[in-house]
Amino acid sequence: MKTEIEKLNLEAIDDKIIAKAAAIIRDGGLVAFPTETVYGLGADAMQASAAKKIYEAKGRPSDNPLIVHIADVSALRNLTDEVPGKAVKLAKAFWPGPLTMIVKKSAAVPYETTGGMDTVAVRMPNHPVALALIAASGTYIAAPSANTSGRPSPTTAEHVMTDLNEKIPLILDGGSVGIGIESTIIDLTEETPMILRPGYITQEMLEEVIGEVHVDPGLIASDSLQKPKAPGMKYRHYAPKADLTVVTGEKKDVIGTINYLSHTGISQGKKIGIIATDETAGEYRCGDVISIGAREDEDAIARHLYGILRKFDDLDVDTIYSESFESEGLGQAIMNRLLKAAGHHVLQAVQEKKMKAYDRIIFAEDGGTCRAPMAAGILEEQILNRPVEVLSRGLVVLFPEPLNQKAEAVMISNGLKSEGFMSEQITEEDITDNTLILTMSEESRQKIFELFPNVEKEDVAVLTEFVGDELEILNPYGGNLQAYGICYETLNKSIKKLVKILNEGEEKCQK
Numbered sequence: 001m002k003t004e005i006e007k008l009n010l011e012a013i014d015d016k017i018i019a020k021a022a023a024i025i026r027d028g029g030l031v032a033f034p035t036e037t038v039y040g041l042g043a044d045a046m047q048a049s050a051a052k053k054i055y056e057a058k059g060r061p062s063d064n065p066l067i068v069h070i071a072d073v074s075a076l077r078n079l080t081d082e083v084p085g086k087a088v089k090l091a092k093a094f095w096p097g098p099l100t101m102i103v104k105k106s107a108a109v110p111y112e113t114t115g116g117m118d119t120v121a122v123r124m125p126n127h128p129v130a131l132a133l134i135a136a137s138g139t140y141i142a143a144p145s146a147n148t149s150g151r152p153s154p155t156t157a158e159h160v161m162t163d164l165n166e167k168i169p170l171i172l173d174g175g176s177v178g179i180g181i182e183s184t185i186i187d188l189t190e191e192t193p194m195i196l197r198p199g200y201i202t203q204e205m206l207e208e209v210i211g212e213v214h215v216d217p218g219l220i221a222s223d224s225l226q227k228p229k230a231p232g233m234k235y236r237h238y239a240p241k242a243d244l245t246v247v248t249g250e251k252k253d254v255i256g257t258i259n260y261l262s263h264t265g266i267s268q269g270k271k272i273g274i275i276a277t278d279e280t281a282g283e284y285r286c287g288d289v290i291s292i293g294a295r296e297d298e299d300a301i302a303r304h305l306y307g308i309l310r311k312f313d314d315l316d317v318d319t320i321y322s323e324s325f326e327s328e329g330l331g332q333a334i335m336n337r338l339l340k341a342a343g344h345h346v347l348q349a350v351q352e353k354k355m356k357a358y359d360r361i362i363f364a365e366d367g368g369t370c371r372a373p374m375a376a377g378i379l380e381e382q383i384l385n386r387p388v389e390v391l392s393r394g395l396v397v398l399f400p401e402p403l404n405q406k407a408e409a410v411m412i413s414n415g416l417k418s419e420g421f422m423s424e425q426i427t428e429e430d431i432t433d434n435t436l437i438l439t440m441s442e443e444s445r446q447k448i449f450e451l452f453p454n455v456e457k458e459d460v461a462v463l464t465e466f467v468g469d470e471l472e473i474l475n476p477y478g479g480n481l482q483a484y485g486i487c488y489e490t491l492n493k494s495i496k497k498l499v500k501i502l503n504e505g506e507e508k509c510q511k
Contacts, residue, residue, distance in 0.1 A: 003165050005157055007173040013132055021170055022136035025050075030057055032146040032160045033133050034174035035125040037098050037182050037199070038153040038306070039160050040069065040143030041168065042133070048110040051142050057167045060149040065115035066142040067100050067183070068122050071134035079120055079140065081106050084188045086210040093209045096126035098183040098200045113142050123183055129174045145182065146171075152238045152309040152341065155180050159310060180303035181333055186213065198333035200302070238341040240309040242273065242317045246335075246342050248324040249349030255283050257349040258321045262286035265319055267501045273312040275322035277301075288315050298330040305337060350456075358436040358502075360389040363463070364448065365440045368394020368423035370404045371473055372440065374488055375463065377416035378495040385503045393426035395447050400424065406476070406484040414488065431455060438463040438498075440473045467497035 006017045021031045028050040031042050041058060043050035045068040055062050068079060073091050076083050080103040087101050105120035114120050125131065134141050145153040148163040157173035164171075184199030186206060194214045195203055206213045245261075247254050262272045263286050272287030281291040290308050293300035312320055322342070325334040339346070361379065363372040376392040400422040403411070411418045431437070431452060437460045439445045448460050464472055473490055476483040 001166050001169060003161065003168055003171060005161065005171045005173050007157075008129055010128055010174055013128055015136075017172070018129075018132045018136050021133055021172055022138070024170055025133070025137040025139065025141060028053070030054065030168040030170075031133070032154075032157070032164065032168060032171040033129055033143070034157075034172065034177055035069075035127045035130045035143075036178045037125070038155055038177055038180065039146040039157065039171075040125075040130070040141075041146035041160075041164070042069070042141040042143040044137070045069075045113050045140040045142035046108065046110065048112040051110060051112040054142060054144065057164060058144065058147070058149045060144065062112075063115045064144075064149075065117055065119075065121055066113050066144050068109070068113065068120055069130065069134055069141045069143050070122060070124050071131045073124065075140060076103070076122060079106055079109055079122055080104055086193060087188050089209050090186070090188075090206070091124070094201055094205075095124040096131065097124070098126070098179055099123060100183045100185040100197075102185065102187040102189060102196070104189055119187075119189055121185060127174065127177075129172055133172070150237060150239050152240060152306040153182065155303070155306050159306070162310070176303075178303070179299075180305060180307075181337055184333070187216075190214075198336050200330060200333070202329045202332070204329065238306065238309065238337050239343065240320060240341065241313050242320050244309075244320045244322060244338075244342040244345065246322050246324050246338050246346045247349050248326065248346060251280070253349035254323055255280055257347070258323070259283075259285055261321055270318040271316065273315060273317035273320040275308060275320065277323060280323065287321075288312070288317060295325075298325075298334065301325065302330055302334055305334060309341060358434050358459075359387065360391065360432055360435040362391045362393050362426065362430060362435060362437045363440075364393045364395055364426055364437055365444055365475075366395050366447075367401070368392060368397055368425075369401050370407045370477060370484075371475065371487060371491065373403055373418070373421055373423075374407055374411060374416075375438070375440075375473075375491050375495060377411055377418065378488075378492055379498070381416060382495065382499045384499065388502070391430065392421075392424075393430060394423045395426060395444060395451065397423050397425035404477070404484075406481050409481065410484045410488045414492075426451070428452060431459075435459060436461070438466060440475070442472065463491075463494050463498070467494050467501060469494055469497070 024031050025044055028047050030053055032039055033042055041054055043054050082104055100121050100123040102119050102121050105114055109120050146160045147154050154160045155177045157171050160171050179200050184201040185197040187194045187196050192212055192214050194216050196216050203213050247257050265272045266286050274284050274287050274289045276289050276291050278291050278294040281289050292304050292308055325331045363375040365372040373392040376390050379390050403418050403421040408418045439462050442462055445460055445462055476487040
């Protein structure tokens with residue numbers, strides 16, 4: 001199926017194009033069209049077969065309800081046998097506009113439109129193209145967002161084409177949308193009305209019109225066992241191709257945490273994206289950083305959100321980290337969409353001081369006279385892109401001892417400094433905020449935690465595991481000189497990988 005795009009001038013809408021689209025709707029076909037929130041994928045809400053086509057085109061689960069769009073408030077009486085008084089008040093206050101009301105459905109509304117529910121979601125969009133199309137079609141239009149199910153909602157016709165090209169016959173191009181996130185959904189079948197999806201119309205705005213309104217706790221916690229009463233309640237939505245994590249906490253801690261995670265990811269060969277704000281974008285050192293807007297302008301943040309998620313698809317990033325948006329009002333809606341896009345993958349930021357790049361590396365082993373000093377000697381001869389202090393320490397040093405003679409012989413034969421070395425016990429003073437401790441074995445790693453219970457687990461690792469090798473560095477103690485030579489070669493291999501990790505991450509973070 002060839003997908004056509006018809007561009008419309010909102011100041012002088014072409015009636016012939018609208019008539020063409022309306023005919024497709026009446027014939028049971030699909031048309032994508034703009035609303036003030038996002039682009040919708042429309043079909044005749046009163047034709048069961050047409051509603052099924054929406055699910056097929058989007059790949060949308062059939063138990064996920066559709067929103068019925070109307071062009072006149074009087075249509076409510078055809079969609080429900082009981083028009084609540086509060087629905088009338090809300091319609092007067094907010095229609096046309098980004099508010100969807102859930103009411104009990106009439107027999108005329110097919111279950112294919114309502115996802116098998118005995119309720120129907122209804123709204124009157126505030127967009128000239130949408131209203132013209134509904135009116136010209138002579139019916140009511142069921143329209144979820146015009147994207148592949150689970151993907152970021154479309155805010156331009158180009159986004160629709162990316163997802164639904166050759167799946168639908170026509171896209172009406174009305175330019176970029178105004179709001180950028182879906183409508184608020186309020187359930188009026190409850191004794192106390194309940195917000196099932198936050199949007200531009202906030203709880204405070206609703207309560208000014210109809211009194212007390214509850215907010216569904218499901219907005220911040222998914223429940224896959226509950227059948228959804230509203231679109232987006234059950235399934236992951238708005239997701240980019242990359243894994244997305246929302247980082248919450250104090251501003252400085254969020255920045256530090258994202259910098260650390262980005263540096264680590266890039267060091268491992270991943271491409272990282274960061275959703276920042278105008279206030280913080282300049283503080284990120286790594287990755288592809290895109291500002292979503294100024295925090296004081298939540299309207300702009302909402303408008304840009306889905307476009308930015310799609311931009312990261314274009315950049316082909318592997319992982320995205322986003323700052324959180326936890327303010328009341330529209331901020332709640334923005335956070336709801338981010339949580340859905342991230343599959344509720346949220347990370348609490350840790351203190352900023354723990355997120356700085358390491359400026360000290362300690363190699364540690366039991367006695368501190370063999371593998372640790374060899375590893376330190378090898379690293380000291382390497383070229384690093386930033387200054388790093390390298391230390392060798394023992395975990396059980398009763399008194400200072402010189403370097404193991406065979407280890408010393410191997411180091412000398414490889415041109416490493418060894419003169420004057422004496423083992424030292426690792427102490428709390430050795431471990432700064434930016435210290436990485438690399439042990440020779442898992443047993444030694446656990447010993448570090450016993451000695452220093454407050455040390456961050458992320459700052460202590462077995463050397464070979466840290467660089468991606470499978471085996472630990474075997475202790476050559478008691479072996480012949482060849483065993484020490486093999487130990488050296490193993491260490492040298494791991495240290496070179498360590499240098500690559502440190503340098504690649506630093507290079508890619510210098511922007």
